[in-house]
Structure formats: structure tokens, C-alpha cells
Amino acid sequence: MAEIRLTEHPILQFKRGRKISFTFNGKKLDGHEGETVAAALHAAGVTTYRRSPQLHRPRGFFCAIGKCSSCLMTVDGVPNVRICITPLREGMKVCSPKGKGQLPEDDPATIWTWPGQYVDKILETEVAIIGAGPAGLSAAVETTRMGAETVVFDENDGIGGQLIKQTHMFFGSKEQHAKVRGIDIVPLLLEQIDDSRAQIMLEATAIGLYADKTLGVVRRQELFGLRAQKIIMASGASENMLAFEHCDLPGVYGAGAVQTLMNVYGLIPGRRVLMVGAGNIGLIVSYQLLQAGVEVVEVIEAAPYIGGYHVHAAKIRRAGVPIHTCHTITKASGQEKVEGAVVAQVDSHWQPIPNTQRELAVDVICLAVGLSPTAELLFQAGCQSCYIPELGGHVAVHDENLETTVKGIYVAGDASGIEEASTAMLEGRLAGLCAAESLGKKAISERKEEILSQLKELRTGPFGEKARKGKEMMRQEACRYGL
């Protein structure tokens, strides 16, 4: 049986940090420096972290990128820590919470001082960028180039967002780094950020955004304020769930989670995978699974057609992976974790057709059924929202410059509507340019025109239809709000 930890990979090299130990519910386990608690637990074979408070169902990770709260654990006494984005440290005590997780004492006076601290200061900057993924880094390229003092923060302990998991070559044209692998784009972006003007804060989570553009930020155990003249929200997206029987079992993982385990930490998610969803993400992650030596049993897609590019489908088809359209998953089986799946054909109303069920022996069910923009902080700050299915659901109303209904707050990348990384990078640059310009930095019209024309070009053609439609609806919404 193959090891969970990959030592060789056709594209990636895994440099593991030194071995360190930690405890999980009192049991001593080993992991490596540089990996998250969730990655270390996965490598140690732990898939169930805790029990759900009401029905005591097993709970493990789902999204593995800090977005779903499925992995909340008590770490060194601190309840409700998302261990999928918490770096492992020597001697950490990781425990399953009882019920919903309790603060150690009921005394409100201690809550604010324990175990971290509330720093009674508010930092100031010209531009604050939330998220150091493709959109956020690209925004920083432009803001710093135009001379704006910029703080970029991200809740992960590394930069790049989802780019660091993209082992495939990008599409598009030269201007959008076509033919370059996503993983190799991160250093290219970093190189272009003027670091005399930029500060990148990692492991820093924005927990509040107020209309006066003050952010509440938690960094490790420290809470502080950050007041910015301009805010760019480049917070990405979260993985969609799909409802089916036992869909909450550990082993039902988001596609982003599978990529994270496999391409960041070099851990195979399981041995036999059912991929749900044949959009580009489902097809690409299937191919990446094959590259990691994992069997993809089949790819199913509820729609009558695959949503992704034929060239992506062709890569897995010639490797022997079947793709079944008009199929859905009706059930996961297993007690503590996934041991199988039941798939069925669907009719034109998306209803499973009786007697078409098939049972598959799989240990991972990978969901690639779409993403939803992460935009909650914008709504807290009072930005108007609207619902545009073509953009992935609830999005903040924004104008052509990506400015929301709250002046000085911008949104870019998947947070503004789900698209590809190439468009996210362009939107990031656009938001960066516009934010810096409104700070009074030198005029930018040429670069802005150039970015707008590239965005337009990427959204042309049959695969750009959804984004075109979504952005057109957004334009109408923006008009309604007088933007």
C-alpha cells in the first residue's frame, strides 16, 4: 500500500520541515514543521476530529482552507481553532471540544486577556488588502508601484492563496502568464511588489470591517485594529457543499482541500476517489490526483454536459478515467469515514432515476460543485449585496472600478464573483490601480484601459458567457445604486 506522504511527484518537490511532536486527545503524534495541524493529523491517519454537538456524528475537515469551520478544535486550551490553517508547533495540545467548545472561564474580565491579548492600538495604512492570493497580490503590485503604503494580510502562513496548489500550466495569453504553472506565478507576482511600501502579514485574520474602514485583525492570539484609507477585499471563495445522505462523513472533501493536502503538503487524500463535478476544477483536480498516483474511479456531473474544457477532460479520459454526465451522488456509506458511494443517473429535473443506482468502493468523495464568494466582511461594513447566480451567489454590488457602495472599499477576484485565477489577477490589478488613483497617486488611464481590454478578451468566447452575463447583471445593479 502506498504511503500517505508522497516523496516523489512529477511536478512538485516537497521539502518537509523537521519532525516535531504534538498530542491529539492526549495521544502523542508526529508531524513536520511547516504543515498545518490538519495536514499532520491526516498524515497520522486521523480523519475524525470531534463529534457534532447534537447527533454525535464524526467530524473532520472539509474545505481545508479555513472557510467552513468543519475542523474546529481546542488547541492549547483555545477553543474553536480552525486547525486546517493553523501551523503545527512543537508540543501543541490538540483536543476535541466538548459540545460547542467553551472558553475556560466564565469571567468576562478574563476573556479579553486570556490567553492572548487585546492590543489597544490601531495601526494606520493607506491601503489594506485582505487576502494574499492571486487578486490580493496583484492589487499590491499596482498599489505599491503607484506609491501607496500597503498592508496585505492573509490568514494562511504563506502567500499565494490557491495559486500554490495549481500545478498545471495556465491558459490565456502571455500577458496573463499563460503556459506558466500557477505555482510559479507566485514568485513572479512577489517580485513585482515594491517591498519598501508593502507589508505582508501572515496568519492574520480579518474578523471585522466597519464603514469607517477600520478592520479588526486577529494575528495568532493578538487582536488589533487597522485603519486604512482604502480597503481591497480579495478574500477568495469557499467550496460549495452538496446535500446527499451522509454527506457530512469525513472523506467527503472539497476539491480545494484535496489540492491542499496533495499539492502543498504532499499527502494523498485517499486511495480511490469519486470526483463529483466536471467543471474545470473537477477535471483538473482529477488529473492532479492521477499525477499523485491516486486512482480516480470516475467523474460524475449532474448536467448533461461537462462544464470544463475538453482538453482537461481528454487528459483524464486517455488515462482511463470515465466521465458520466447526467449523474449525481445519492449517498455516502461508512460509519466513521467514507467507505463507498452510491451514484445514480438523473432525469431532466435533476431527480435520480430509480434503478440506476451503482455502488462504488471509494474512500474519498471529492466535491467540485462550485464556489461561493467570501464577502461577509463587506456586508458587515454596509456594502450593498445582490444575488447573481452566474457570479456564484451573494456578491457585493460594485462598479466597473470594482468599488463597492461604500466609497473606498473595493472587491476583486473570486470575492467579486467566481471566475478563473487569470481574471482574478487582472481584477486585483484593476482594484489596486483605482484605489491608488483615488488616493491621489499619479494618473493611470493607459494601464487601466489595458487591463479592461484583457478582462474583456478573457470573457469573450463560449466559456466566458457566464461571467459576461454575471458582470452585465452587476452593471445593472450598480446603476440601481447610482454607481
Added chain:
Amino acid sequence: MAYKKGDALTARELAAQIPPKERLRRGPVAMVECVEEIPCNPCVEICPQGAISMPGGLNKLPRLDWEKCNGCGVCVSGCPGLAIFMVDLTEGRDRAKVALPYEFIPLPEKGDKVMALDREGNELGPVDVIRVQKGKRLDRTPIVTIAVPRKWALAARSIRRLGR
């Protein structure tokens, strides 16, 4: 369009991509199996002969000028869709060579027997690996060339390693 359902390209969908017989007889030539309008054009940028064009812009189909293509293979590893293959029918009456991008490990070596697969992953039969190109220029997309019976020249598009 069966490929929209996730199926492999049919002979009909491929017809326009197959170089004419005279060209095939003259030496190795690329076969661009990219039949869908996607926003992508590195093939146009990287071909040293300028043999690939994209009339109409980024979202249109690539078009290969068989006369300009000299079979150098640069596009095989440079296409992000891994959709370009090289076919060479100059190896005698019954044989053909197929060069394909192969991003899996372990990489086969020259002289290995491997199983040739068609576009749906069906086994065609064991064939010989006659060349393996890798290196920095290919940026982690090695090119494996197999010698196949001529009847598989337009069918063999992947390989599976056999135990040594």
C-alpha cells in the same frame, strides 16, 4: 458534439486536425487536438516556425499550417491543454512514431515496453519507447515518443507503464 459529454473526440471531430497524407509521408508533423473555443494561445506564441495561428483572436481555434510545421515538438510540451501530439509516418510502411506529453512518474526510459492507450484509455497493445525528452526547457512536461504499428498512429495518445 460527444466531447461535450466528456467523451473522446470522434474521427469526425478530428478530421480537420489530421495532416494530409503527402505531408505525413514527408516527416514528423504536429496534430493539434484542440477543437473547442477556449481563451488560450501559447501554441501560437511558442512555435518557432510560426506554423500555428489563431485567426480571430484569443478565443478562436488554433490553425496549423502543415507546410510550415517542421515537427520540432516545442508545442507538445508548451500547450497547457496537453492537446498537441506529433505523428511521424516516415519509419517504413508499417510503423509510425507518436510523440506525446507525459506528466507522470516514473517516467519510462528509452527501450521500455509500455502499453499504448487510445483517447479513452483503452489498451491498444504493448509498444516500444524510442525516445524520452525532458529537461528545463520542457518545464516538467516530458515528451515520450513511442513506435507503434501504423494503424495506431492516429489512435495512440497515452501510455501506461508495464512492470519492468
